[in-house]
Amino acid sequence: MTNKISPESILDAIKSCVPNDRDFIGLHEPHFSGNEWAYVKECLDTGWVSSVGKFVDQFEEKLAEFTGVKRAVAVVNGTAALHVCLKLVGVEANDEVLLPTFTFIATANAIAYCGAIPHFVDSEEKTLGLDPLKLDLYLKDIAEIRPEGCFNKYTRRRIKAVVPMHTFGHPVDLDPLVELCLRYHLELVEDAAESLGSYYKGRHTGNWGRVSAVSFNGNKIVTTGGGGAVLTNDHSLAKWAKHITTTAKVPHKWEFYHDQIGYNYRLPNLNAALGCAQFEQLPLFLQKKRALAKRYQEVFKTIEGIRCFEEPEFALSNYWLNVLLLNEEQAEMRDALLELTNNQGIMTRPAWTLMHKLPMYKECPRMDVSKAESIEKRLINIPSSVF
Amino acid sequence: MTNKISPESILDAIKSCVPNDRDFIGLHEPHFSGNEWAYVKECLDTGWVSSVGKFVDQFEEKLAEFTGVKRAVAVVNGTAALHVCLKLVGVEANDEVLLPTFTFIATANAIAYCGAIPHFVDSEEKTLGLDPLKLDLYLKDIAEIRPEGCFNKYTRRRIKAVVPMHTFGHPVDLDPLVELCLRYHLELVEDAAESLGSYYKGRHTGNWGRVSAVSFNGNKIVTTGGGGAVLTNDHSLAKWAKHITTTAKVPHKWEFYHDQIGYNYRLPNLNAALGCAQFEQLPLFLQKKRALAKRYQEVFKTIEGIRCFEEPEFALSNYWLNVLLLNEEQAEMRDALLELTNNQGIMTRPAWTLMHKLPMYKECPRMDVSKAESIEKRLINIPSSVF
Numbered sequence: 001m002t003n004k005i006s007p008e009s010i011l012d013a014i015k016s017c018v019p020n021d022r023d024f025i026g027l028h029e030p031h032f033s034g035n036e037w038a039y040v041k042e043c044l045d046t047g048w049v050s051s052v053g054k055f056v057d058q059f060e061e062k063l064a065e066f067t068g069v070k071r072a073v074a075v076v077n078g079t080a081a082l083h084v085c086l087k088l089v090g091v092e093a094n095d096e097v098l099l100p101t102f103t104f105i106a107t108a109n110a111i112a113y114c115g116a117i118p119h120f121v122d123s124e125e126k127t128l129g130l131d132p133l134k135l136d137l138y139l140k141d142i143a144e145i146r147p148e149g150c151f152n153k154y155t156r157r158r159i160k161a162v163v164p165m166h167t168f169g170h171p172v173d174l175d176p177l178v179e180l181c182l183r184y185h186l187e188l189v190e191d192a193a194e195s196l197g198s199y200y201k202g203r204h205t206g207n208w209g210r211v212s213a214v215s216f217n218g219n220k221i222v223t224t225g226g227g228g229a230v231l232t233n234d235h236s237l238a239k240w241a242k243h244i245t246t247t248a249k250v251p252h253k254w255e256f257y258h259d260q261i262g263y264n265y266r267l268p269n270l271n272a273a274l275g276c277a278q279f280e281q282l283p284l285f286l287q288k289k290r291a292l293a294k295r296y297q298e299v300f301k302t303i304e305g306i307r308c309f310e311e312p313e314f315a316l317s318n319y320w321l322n323v324l325l326l327n328e329e330q331a332e333m334r335d336a337l338l339e340l341t342n343n344q345g346i347m348t349r350p351a352w353t354l355m356h357k358l359p360m361y362k363e364c365p366r367m368d369v370s371k372a373e374s375i376e377k378r379l380i381n382i383p384s385s386v387f
Numbered sequence: 388m389t390n391k392i393s394p395e396s397i398l399d400a401i402k403s404c405v406p407n408d409r410d411f412i413g414l415h416e417p418h419f420s421g422n423e424w425a426y427v428k429e430c431l432d433t434g435w436v437s438s439v440g441k442f443v444d445q446f447e448e449k450l451a452e453f454t455g456v457k458r459a460v461a462v463v464n465g466t467a468a469l470h471v472c473l474k475l476v477g478v479e480a481n482d483e484v485l486l487p488t489f490t491f492i493a494t495a496n497a498i499a500y501c502g503a504i505p506h507f508v509d510s511e512e513k514t515l516g517l518d519p520l521k522l523d524l525y526l527k528d529i530a531e532i533r534p535e536g537c538f539n540k541y542t543r544r545r546i547k548a549v550v551p552m553h554t555f556g557h558p559v560d561l562d563p564l565v566e567l568c569l570r571y572h573l574e575l576v577e578d579a580a581e582s583l584g585s586y587y588k589g590r591h592t593g594n595w596g597r598v599s600a601v602s603f604n605g606n607k608i609v610t611t612g613g614g615g616a617v618l619t620n621d622h623s624l625a626k627w628a629k630h631i632t633t634t635a636k637v638p639h640k641w642e643f644y645h646d647q648i649g650y651n652y653r654l655p656n657l658n659a660a661l662g663c664a665q666f667e668q669l670p671l672f673l674q675k676k677r678a679l680a681k682r683y684q685e686v687f688k689t690i691e692g693i694r695c696f697e698e699p700e701f702a703l704s705n706y707w708l709n710v711l712l713l714n715e716e717q718a719e720m721r722d723a724l725l726e727l728t729n730n731q732g733i734m735t736r737p738a739w740t741l742m743h744k745l746p747m748y749k750e751c752p753r754m755d756v757s758k759a760e761s762i763e764k765r766l767i768n769i770p771s772s773v774f
Contacts, residue, residue: 029434030434030436030437031434032431032434036431037428037431040427040431041424043612044419044423044424044661047416047417047418047419049417049419049605049610049612049661050417050604050605050606050610050612050613051604051605051613076463076464076613077463077651078651079634079650079651080651104643105634105635105636105643105645105649106634106651109634109648109649109650109651112648113500115502217437217438218436218437218438218655219437223436223437225436225437225655225656225657225658226437226438226463226651226653226654226655247492247493247496248492249492253729254725254729254735254736254737255736255737255740256491256492256736256737256738256739256740257740257745258492258740258745258747259745259746259747260746260747261496261499261747262492262496263466263496264464264465264466264467264493264496264613266613267613268605268611268612268613268658269612270612270657270658270661271612271613271655271657271658274431274436274657338641342640342641348641349641349642349643350641350642350643351643352643353642353643353644353645358644358645358646359646359647360645360646360647360648
């Protein structure tokens with residue numbers, strides 16, 4: 001049976017997949033049903049709430065173990081993690097850094113914090129993330145390889161890195177991207193803020209670039225209130241990450257000596273305690289989120305002109321935020337759908353405004369981003385909490 | 388009766404002022420004996436742990452009320468607060484910003500984050516903070532007032548702001564500094580990270596500059612695990628502070644539109660909950676810390692060649708960290724004293740390494756800083772928790 005598409009039929013479809021005993025269904029609400037209280041109370045009882053403590057170490061170990069990287073360094077949020085990642089791979093002022101225009105603002109801001117210039121790339125509909133083949137064609141035109149690295153022939157600036165973002169948890173196509181980075185001498189920094197629990201060809205996201213960034217914001221699959229982490233398989237980079245995120249203080253019993261410009265980006269132990277408890281429930285969260293995604297996918301197969309996004313064949317996705325994509329000819333229904341669902345207590349939201357449309361980034365270099373523009377018009381996120 | 392100075396007699400004097408039933412006495416340990424657990428539990432029960440929530444609002448209100456400023460904006464730590472303060476007063480890349488060389492690294496780093504250049508100033512022994520009279524004499528030599536602001540005649544760069552730091556909680560001499568800032572068209576940004584509960588001539592520190600920064604790190608008088616705040620009497624600056632510390636997202640029911648480069652600096656609700664409970668105990672903390680300072684001051688009057696720092700006559704200090712100052716001729720005893728006390732489980736520490744001696748700041752402009760250098764050699768912080 002197929003149903004005619006309308007804001008009402010879409011609302012009904014969403015409602016059929018989520019609990020019906022609540023006045024309001026958020027987009028992604030945190031879920032505390034494990035040891036959160038016990039661990040947080042332990043922090044308060046022992047007085048270890050701040051920058052040093054056993055939960056920070058435990059949280060870093062759990063995270064490294066789960067994602068399969070050698071080292072994780074906990075920081076204050078995902079934006080800080082991205083900033084540090086770019087510093088670690090050597091992004092400098094006036095470098096260009098490639099990133100999708102379809103991303104959350106943090107990806108572009110982290111580049112700006114380095115004094116570097118965001119350079120926007122198109123996305124592909126298959127992954128909702130950076131399109132590696134289109135980027136390759138583009139670089140053939142604009143890039144020039146010199147002994148000092150990759151340069152933009154037109155702006156004459158160095159292109160230092162690529163930052164793909166695993167959109168709403170769905171991995172980008174990493175194999176061609178890794179190969180492209182090697183060929184063009186670009187550093188690969190994964191923005192894995194949304195993709196904890198997502199795998200590309202059996203290996204966890206955030207385990208492909210030299211360094212990667214994860215987020216534990218309140219709306220993420222695992223939350224620490226606010227938090228993030230840098231992931232890497234390079235022990236010396238991990239050591240450096242820890243150093244520059246803790247004010248670059250040189251360890252000493254009592255002396256205060258800092259050997260470079262550092263940051264106050266360490267995650268408080270209180271927040272790490274919450275994260276440790278959350279991590280214990282991650283397998284359950286992933287299972288429940290996958291089940292919800294399957295429900296959505298099935299029900300939206302019965303409505304013409306719209307689809308619920310499914311993980312690409314090479315991916316196992318965490319389905320952090322479920323995505324509805326309207327067909328091109330139905331795109332104009334988007335705003336009515338947003339109005340109806342939000343008015344009915346079912347929280348939905350459109351795509352982020354594309355980065356190249358924002359006032360501070362509109363003069364930045366970019367390729368043709370017509371696919372991202374098409375996705376932006378047609379995409380809606382729907383409730384995706386752990387139910 | 389006067390005692391001969393020696394590391395042993397100093398150790399005994401410290402021990403006589405602190406509890407004798409513990410193996411280890413830290414420099415400043417947090418104290419949770421109020422509603423910490425109740426408020427934190429409320430966060431967990433309601434799921435409001437992250438960037439929005441009632442405790443953030445309450446914490447900001449309590450802070451504004453206590454310090455007497457019109458608005459407080461909670462952020463992720465004191466360093467972030469300083470960074471935002473400098474942005475708010477218009478510090479730009481290549482500006483110079485005046486600050487004491489005797490400060491914690493965050494003051495200098497926040498200036499560097501703006502792409503600005505730290506310009507180091509001497510301290511005075513009376514306050515342990517920036518010496519306004521010496522700065523005035525120095526500016527008479529190097530500064531030139533133009534319609535666009537104050538300029539350094541020698542480097543040709545604009546000098547945009549002064550950032551005094553209220554060292555270990557003791558207010559700097561603000562009246563001459565405020566007057567100097569007016570005369571030289573400099574923005575006054577108070578680094579009040581350490582001075583919550585400290586007053587200059589009856590008005591709270593952080594209430595004198597256009598914007599000020601406070602810290603709630605784990606070692607501070609009130610802690611949120613990690614946290615900080617921007618204080619200001621200017622409603623439009625407060626609004627802007629809130630905006631740029633929450634990614635500069637323009638409020639909308641569902642759209643994601645950011646109108647400038649912003650930061651992810653908001654304080655999680657979980658941490659604010661802790662802060663609300665801590666704030667309720669602040670008057671008690673201040674009272675106990677003052678009593679400890681008095682005990683130290685009395686006992687060190689019996690030892691020649693050393694003194695326990697007392698608040699200047701214009702100040703009511705929070706005595707965040709108590710300070711011992713050796714006489715010049717006793718300065719070489721410092722390291723033996725640090726060794727002995729720390730080995731005996733009484734935590735002490737020397738002054739921070741002066742900023743102009745650190746590798747990343749050693750080329751920065753500075754005045755004669757001989758007083759700071761003298762203080763650095765002779766100063767020791769001693770245990771100052773709420774006992």
